[in-house]
Amino acid sequence: MRTLVLNAAYEPIHLVTWEKAMCLVVTAKAEIVAEYDEVVRSVSRIYKLPSVVRLKSYVRTFRRTMNSRCTRRNILLRDQLTCQYCSQRMNQHNITIDHVKPRCHGGGTVWNNVVAACHPCNRKKADLTPEQAGLRLIRTPRSPTWIDLLEEAHRELINSWLPFITNKTG
Numbered sequence: 001m002r003t004l005v006l007n008a009a010y011e012p013i014h015l016v017t018w019e020k021a022m023c024l025v026v027t028a029k030a031e032i033v034a035e036y037d038e039v040v041r042s043v044s045r046i047y048k049l050p051s052v053v054r055l056k057s058y059v060r061t062f063r064r065t066m067n068s069r070c071t072r073r074n075i076l077l078r079d080q081l082t083c084q085y086c087s088q089r090m091n092q093h094n095i096t097i098d099h100v101k102p103r104c105h106g107g108g109t110v111w112n113n114v115v116a117a118c119h120p121c122n123r124k125k126a127d128l129t130p131e132q133a134g135l136r137l138i139r140t141p142r143s144p145t146w147i148d149l150l151e152e153a154h155r156e157l158i159n160s161w162l163p164f165i166t167n168k169t170g
């Protein structure tokens with residue numbers, strides 16, 4: 001189980017294991033904001049596992065603390081392994097990174113210029129702009145939010161966290 005950690009201003013910071021979250025609570029560095037139904041038993045007590053904890057001290061938020069660098073891994077997480085031209089879902093081994101404005105025309109590896117693309121779309125696009133290649137982006141690439149960079153396995157937990165991350169996603 002993972003626990004969402006908020007800073008003192010209720011802004012999401014990162015995810016930790018529930019054990020780490022319990023540590024933060026036991027050492028009075030954090031307080032429990034929400035709990036799972038699952039419990040853990042110690043010799044004398046039953047504890048509910050924390051789903052959200054809030055740090056008592058202020059910690060800088062996502063933009064500076066989370067790894068939001070424009071790397072292949074993060075681009076694929078943001079685009080959910082989906083070709084941004086034909087919507088086809090790929091796996092991490094058969095998907096490529098496309099520069100919307102081609103590198104040879106000065107397009108940089110920055111969030112608003114890189115997208116996940118399947119091989120056929122990437123070949124078709126080559127060193128052209130999408131318009132020239134007759135391709136259309138399914139959405140405009142942008143900097144990822146905090147949620148965008150969560151591993152897929154953790155996204156199922158988002159529902160219980162939504163009240164705490166709405167409008168606070170980076």
Ligand SMILES: [Zn+2]
Nearest residue numbers: 083086118121
């Ligand atoms: Zn494609």
